[in-house]
Amino acid sequence: MSYLKRHLEDLVLALSDAWPAILLTGPRQAGKTTMLRHLAELENKNRNYVSLDDLTARELAKTDPGMFLQRYRPPVLIDEVQYAPELFGHIKIHIDETKRPGDFWLTGSQIFRLMRGVQESMAGRVAVLHMSPLSQREITGCAQQTFSLDFETLLKQSSAISPVSVPAMFERLWFGCMPGLVSNRRMNRDIFYSSYISTYVERDVRDLSGNIDVLKFLRFLRSAAVRVSQLVNYKSMADDAEIPLTVAKSWLDILETQGIVFLLHPYANNVLKRTIKTPKLYFYDTGLVCYLARWASAEVAETGIMSGALLENFAVSEIVKSYQNAGLDPFVHYYRDRDDKEIDLLLERDGAVFPMEIKKTTTPDRRIAKGFGVIDKSPLKRGTSAVLCLADSLGAFDADNLVVPIWLI
Secondary structure, three states: OOOOOOOOHHHHHHHHOOOOEEEEEOOOOOOHHHHHHHHHHHHOOOOEEEEOOOHHHHHHHHHOHHHHHHHOOOOEEEEOHHHOOOHHHHHHHHHHHHOOOOOEEEEEOOHHHHHHHHHHHOOOOEEEEEOOOOOHHHHHOOOOOOOOOOHHHHHHHHOOOOOOOHHHHHHHHHHOOOHHHHOOOOOOHHHHHHHHHHHHHHHHHHHHHOOOOHHHHHHHHHHHHOOOOOEOOHHHHHHHHOOOHHHHHHHHHHHHHOOOEEEEOEOOOOOOOOEOOOOEEEEOOHHHHHHHOOOOOHHHHHHOOOHHHHHHHHHHHHHHHHHHOOOOOOOEEEEEEOOOOEEEEEEEEOOEEEEEEEOOOOOOOHHHHHHHHHHOOOOOEEOOEEEEEOOOOOEEEEOOEEEEEHHHO
């Protein structure tokens, strides 16, 4: 398997020169450990490595964290540190005594539980980053770039990126973006995702919620997958899995905790009072969506009834990843009000809000842009708007309304 350069690499090294600890969160198999071990070789500091997936190391970390840090002296990379929150207090003591940058590189795949431990013990001492599965820019070797609707920036990028046909785009969506698959395309995709669910997702759900009915959990996962880009409907997912509503809410929270899914919350303020309050559901990896939905090929994904929702999920997740890969929080929302007026995506940036519609078309209708006026009462000014679609080149309806190919994100 070949190593794929990650956009977070330079940021990790820069932060390691300034911060005593770096915490890299993200789902299992997203490439956290692979990247950090690769960087450890480059920095040449003889950095120790230990994974708390190893039960012997975990027991020592939990029962005698002081001895653990003597056994694995900094600089050290500690994998899956959420399994031993007892370590955080001792890491804090070490940091306060030595004040040495780069001593601790930590990874964790259970984000919210882990963050509580960090906030309680290491506030101000740790730089927190999030790694998702590969972005299409990482897969194709393009430079890191946070997404914006600045026309000159997009024009410059478009000259450096080859257009992608509609079938090739849906091949990307269907195949997925997990590093283990992308770096070894000879691997059987279905076996990879089947193993991923049983080895990591189900196991971590058990860790967070106790015993689960595996078949019901799989039905719940599939129910979530066929509802991507839609408003979260806990009752429908609970009914599909034959579980109580409270369990459905708990399981979705856990999937968000694991970095499998994320929720896009509605854009609202004191002026826009008629907006819907329910979040929308997205997966970080559309390949996992296609596997769970049992779509046997990219052609099925392209022509199926959910193809538009799948494309929207892909576009939104790519924009989110572009900010995460720069170490930034993506300020993204959607808009829908009680009059059924809707905007797929709103990006807050530079004191403005940039509205976008996502369409499965190569030739979008300029009338789409008229719907963006619904947010003109927002206290933030409306910036450039866009239709994100399957066009083969960057275009515009006028100076304020762009046509942006999704392959350019």
